[in-house]
Amino acid sequence: MRDSTLEQRRHHLALRFADHLAPEFILMNEEERRPYECDGLSAYRLLPLLVVLPGNIEEVQAVMRVCYEERVPVIARGAGTGLSGGALPREDAVLLGLSRLNRILALDPDNLCARVQPGVRNLAISEAARPYGLYYAPDPSSQIACTIGGNVAENAGGVHCLKYGLTVNNLLALEIVTVKGERLRIGGSGLDSPGYDLLALLTGSEGMLGIVLEVTVKLLPIPQRTQVALAAFDDVEQAGQAVADLIAEGILPAGLEMMDQASLRAAEDFVHAGYPTDAAAILLCEVDGDNDEVSEEIARVRRRLLESGASEVRTAHDEAERARFWAGRKAAFPAAGRISPDYYCMDGTIPRKHLARVLREIAALSEEYGLRAANVFHAGDGNLHPLILYDGNAPGELERAEEFGGKILELCVEVGGTITGEHGVGMEKINQMCAQFPPEELQLFHAIKAAFDPHGLLNPGKAIPTLNRCAEFGAIHVKAGDLRFPHLERF
Amino acid sequence: MTDDLTDVLREQVREAGHAGTALRIRGHDSKAFYGEPVDGKPLDLSAHRGIVDYEPTELVLTARAGTPLAEIEALLAEKGQVLAFEAPRFDGRGTLGGAVASGLAGPRRPWGGAPRDLILGVRLLDGRGQVLRVGGQVMKNVAGYDVSRLMAGSLGTLGVLLEISLKVLPAPIETRTLLLELLREAALARLRELARQPCPLSGACHLDGRLYLRLSGAHASVDAWAQRIGGEVPAPGNTFWEHLRDQRLDFFERPGQTLWRLSLAPATPRLACERDSLLDWAGAQRWVFTDHPAEAIREQVAAYDGHAEIFHRGEGETAPFQVLSPILVMLHRRIKERFDPAGILNPGRLGAVC
Ligand SMILES: Cc1cc2nc3c(=O)[nH]c(=O)nc-3n(C[C@H](O)[C@H](O)[C@H](O)COP(=O)(O)OP(=O)(O)OC[C@H]3O[C@@H](n4cnc5c(N)ncnc54)[C@H](O)[C@@H]3O)c2cc1C
Ligand SMILES: Cc1cc2nc3c(=O)[nH]c(=O)nc-3n(C[C@H](O)[C@H](O)[C@H](O)COP(=O)(O)OP(=O)(O)OC[C@H]3O[C@@H](n4cnc5c(N)ncnc54)[C@H](O)[C@@H]3O)c2cc1C
Numbered sequence: 001m002r003d004s005t006l007e008q009r010r011h012h013l014a015l016r017f018a019d020h021l022a023p024e025f026i027l028m029n030e031e032e033r034r035p036y037e038c039d040g041l042s043a044y045r046l047l048p049l050l051v052v053l054p055g056n057i058e059e060v061q062a063v064m065r066v067c068y069e070e071r072v073p074v075i076a077r078g079a080g081t082g083l084s085g086g087a088l089p090r091e092d093a094v095l096l097g098l099s100r101l102n103r104i105l106a107l108d109p110d111n112l113c114a115r116v117q118p119g120v121r122n123l124a125i126s127e128a129a130r131p132y133g134l135y136y137a138p139d140p141s142s143q144i145a146c147t148i149g150g151n152v153a154e155n156a157g158g159v160h161c162l163k164y165g166l167t168v169n170n171l172l173a174l175e176i177v178t179v180k181g182e183r184l185r186i187g188g189s190g191l192d193s194p195g196y197d198l199l200a201l202l203t204g205s206e207g208m209l210g211i212v213l214e215v216t217v218k219l220l221p222i223p224q225r226t227q228v229a230l231a232a233f234d235d236v237e238q239a240g241q242a243v244a245d246l247i248a249e250g251i252l253p254a255g256l257e258m259m260d261q262a263s264l265r266a267a268e269d270f271v272h273a274g275y276p277t278d279a280a281a282i283l284l285c286e287v288d289g290d291n292d293e294v295s296e297e298i299a300r301v302r303r304r305l306l307e308s309g310a311s312e313v314r315t316a317h318d319e320a321e322r323a324r325f326w327a328g329r330k331a332a333f334p335a336a337g338r339i340s341p342d343y344y345c346m347d348g349t350i351p352r353k354h355l356a357r358v359l360r361e362i363a364a365l366s367e368e369y370g371l372r373a374a375n376v377f378h379a380g381d382g383n384l385h386p387l388i389l390y391d392g393n394a395p396g397e398l399e400r401a402e403e404f405g406g407k408i409l410e411l412c413v414e415v416g417g418t419i420t421g422e423h424g425v426g427m428e429k430i431n432q433m434c435a436q437f438p439p440e441e442l443q444l445f446h447a448i449k450a451a452f453d454p455h456g457l458l459n460p461g462k463a464i465p466t467l468n469r470c471a472e473f474g475a476i477h478v479k480a481g482d483l484r485f486p487h488l489e490r491f
Numbered sequence: 492m493t494d495d496l497t498d499v500l501r502e503q504v505r506e507a508g509h510a511g512t513a514l515r516i517r518g519h520d521s522k523a524f525y526g527e528p529v530d531g532k533p534l535d536l537s538a539h540r541g542i543v544d545y546e547p548t549e550l551v552l553t554a555r556a557g558t559p560l561a562e563i564e565a566l567l568a569e570k571g572q573v574l575a576f577e578a579p580r581f582d583g584r585g586t587l588g589g590a591v592a593s594g595l596a597g598p599r600r601p602w603g604g605a606p607r608d609l610i611l612g613v614r615l616l617d618g619r620g621q622v623l624r625v626g627g628q629v630m631k632n633v634a635g636y637d638v639s640r641l642m643a644g645s646l647g648t649l650g651v652l653l654e655i656s657l658k659v660l661p662a663p664i665e666t667r668t669l670l671l672e673l674l675r676e677a678a679l680a681r682l683r684e685l686a687r688q689p690c691p692l693s694g695a696c697h698l699d700g701r702l703y704l705r706l707s708g709a710h711a712s713v714d715a716w717a718q719r720i721g722g723e724v725p726a727p728g729n730t731f732w733e734h735l736r737d738q739r740l741d742f743f744e745r746p747g748q749t750l751w752r753l754s755l756a757p758a759t760p761r762l763a764c765e766r767d768s769l770l771d772w773a774g775a776q777r778w779v780f781t782d783h784p785a786e787a788i789r790e791q792v793a794a795y796d797g798h799a800e801i802f803h804r805g806e807g808e809t810a811p812f813q814v815l816s817p818i819l820v821m822l823h824r825r826i827k828e829r830f831d832p833a834g835i836l837n838p839g840r841l842g843a844v845c
Contacts, residue, residue: 420634
């Protein structure tokens with residue numbers, strides 16, 4: 001009996017953990033485990049074997065040692081805002097909740113850095129640094145909730161990464177607990193460290209190489225001033241060209257976001273940002289720096305956008321208006337939630353020059369699957385977030401939405417891009433990994449995994465598909481008899 | 492000049508793999524002094540060259556590893572763009588592959604990043620002669636482990652880099668150099684103060700009682716900050732930064748002496764070994780000539796969670812790189828084994844483990 005075996009394992013492990021953790025931090029009952037059954041990708045749910053909530057590194061080490069001895073898989077979890085099922089539990093795995101490790105350990109304004117525990121929320125770092133005139137640059141839209149540990153594990157981005165980089169560009173050091181419960185320090189107080197760049201390898205590794213227990217982040221001076229221009233376009237292609245024109249002009253905006261008509265209308269109805277609802281697309285272009293620099297740059301931006309065919313360019317008159325311009329963009333996901341019972345957020349990156357074509361293809365797929373799609377786009381770095389609108393209660397719609405989403409990701413690969421720009425592969429995009437990587441490269445990933453985790457106990461089954469899985473996935477594709485995207489030219 | 496020698500190189504690596512012959516991968520050999528010496532058959536990359544793809548509006552450049560940095564920088568300059576990591580060009584030479592493999596960056600590093608920050612993807616030959624493509628040509632990509640960044644600084648011990656895609660950036664509209672007569676402690680204090688303001692710094696170096704600052708950005712902003720900071724503008728301001736970048740300042744001219752490179756938090760106080768030193772990166776990189784023994788230097792640096800390496804090795808000096816912790820050694824071994832099972836790619840260049 002499988003269930004009784006699981007039940008026995010649960011009790012056995014709970015007893016062993018009780019040597020190290022107070023009972024209230026070992027969650028066994030179903031109703032205690034229920035809140036951990038999914039992350040931000042709520043279509044996938046599973047109850048964990050057991051949840052443990054350690055309060056310090058030593059407790060984490062103890063938990064890891066027990067799990068290693070018992071050969072029980074471990075899945076780390078921060079705030080559970082991940083959008084790819086990275087923190088999705090397994091019924092045979094311990095869920096390691098890191099939310100109690102939420103202290104800022106040191107803030108060093110002289111050296112522009114902060115050392116924090118993994119459960120510290122992204123925004124909390126910038127709040128703590130503000131009195132010193134500093135902030136932490138990567139700002140995922142989920143920043144009030146997501147944790148820095150989760151950000152490291154996903155290499156999270158945000159709307160300002162074109163200028164300020166991703167998580168990986170804003171770290172100095174990590175303290176890792178290995179699968180065996182050993183401590184490992186990576187990086188240091190300076191910018192370079194000896195040996196291979198394991199800091200980069202660990203960043204974005206989705207909890208599969210080690211548990212992040214301390215993070216030293218870089219801090220930057222808060223820009224003196226930030227200004228945003230809102231430009232309306234009658235044509236999506238023209239908006240895409242305007243982005244290229246800005247870059248060609250030598251402008252590196254702090255943020256450069258695009259919304260298509262479906263998403264800007266939904267956002268306008270929701271937060272009344274003042275968007276021009278008859279526009280086919282809008283661009284938000286933010287510049288930051290000191291006062292003089294911003295005045296100089298925003299004038300260049302305005303001129304360039306008008307020359308590129310914007311039907312209208314507005315600059316915010318004050319901070320309140322700037323916040324309003326952004327409110328619409330930041331509310332794009334919940335706004336989609338208002339016009340549809342459910343939505344599914346995709347996350348591909350493409351070379352920007354293919355934007356018009358990719359949006360055309362998405363529209364065609366939307367028609368084919370009978371599901372609406374709204375697009376928001378980190379236009380500066382080519383990271384596309386199509387939102388597929390569906391009704392989970394209508395039979396078959398979720399499956400259709402997933403298939404539609406899968407097609408979009410394969411399209412991104414097809415034009416030379418990638419299946420995930422910032423949300424990670426997790427459980428969600430594991431099949432599309434087969435479309436992006438040939439077997440030799442998947443094998444390389446498995447070998448790296450094995451170097452850190454020889455028994456495959458850390459977040460098993462996520463992020464990197466087995467070759468068997470890819471063979472099956474490929475077989476299904478071939479059986480359906482279609483060459484992928486026969487209507488696209490090959491290159 | 493453009494040439495794709497992938498097939499030739501693959502054959503050479505395969506043959507070496509079968510015969511167990513060690514290979515010494517080289518571009519222009521401008522950094523041959525750096526790292527442990529490798530005893531192996533030369534594998535010459537300098538003829539594998541050419542810019543494969545460059546689209547200024549995508550901010551992405553892809554080039555073969557043997558392409559001279561000078562060629563890339565000239566092309567970028569035509570479009571008003573730069574390699575923000577300012578790769579050092581020793582003796583005026585250097586290939587893109589060598590720049591990435593050594594991971595070294597010039598004076599703009601704290602603000603503009605290093606190769607590891609700008610690398611988007613690579614095509615490489617592993618030790619079995621397999622061509623692998625990791626990463627891509629887009630700016631945001633979190634599919635799979637970040638193997639391309641792992642190549643930066645690996646000194647050719649994991650693979651022969653064939654082709655590299657990098658993020659490039661617009662060149663600053665205006666750049667100006669300031670010079671302040673300040674003793675070292677006062678200079679560091681001044682830098683700490685500036686670092687916390689949105690000052691458009693792109694270089695900060697202290698040498699012989701002088702603080703050199705470089706400002707890069709919009710005209711108005713550079714003007715305003717130059718006035719606020721004060722200090723005279725030395726005549727050919729840019730030459731200083733070029734010379735610093737390529738180690739052509741008089742400070743570096745000491746043939747036969749050991750040159751140490753310290754990597755530390757910028758505000759770290761002066762260490763005992765630092766009597767004769769140059770501060771770069773606002774204090775985060777320190778070039779040091781000293782007669783302190785290696786162990787003493789490493790100890791002093793470790794006390795501040797930094798690290799020290801020998802950049803130019805003098806007569807009879809010890810190993811250039813710091814010894815890694817046992818767990819790190821194990822991880823390095825396993826990673827090296829996967830990429831290069833026969834141990835033929837630059838064996839020992841990065842230290843005993845790899
Ligand atoms: C509304 C909304 C907007 C979002 N916007 C963005 C955005 O703009 N940019 C962006 O990049 N993402 C965005 N996300 C996705 C998500 O917020 C990020 O991926 C975030 O980094 C996840 O952090 P978390 O703490 O919630 O991690 P979780 O979801 O708990 O975990 C994510 C992954 O990290 C692993 N993990 C967590 N903590 C650790 C640790 N300490 N050590 C090792 N592994 C660990 C987990 O196992 C899992 O694989 C958004 C999500 C939502 C819901
Ligand atoms: C309707 C309209 C049409 C325009 N058309 C054109 C055009 O066709 N071509 C063109 O070249 N320009 C045009 N401009 C002007 C140009 O675009 C302005 O540079 C732009 O409006 C910038 O506005 P701003 O709010 O950034 O003001 P700025 O001119 O940048 O700043 C105004 C003043 O306010 C101060 N200031 C503003 N915000 C802050 C802050 N947060 N902190 C400290 N100080 C601050 C600045 O010191 C400055 O002195 C137009 C402006 C408007 C409003």
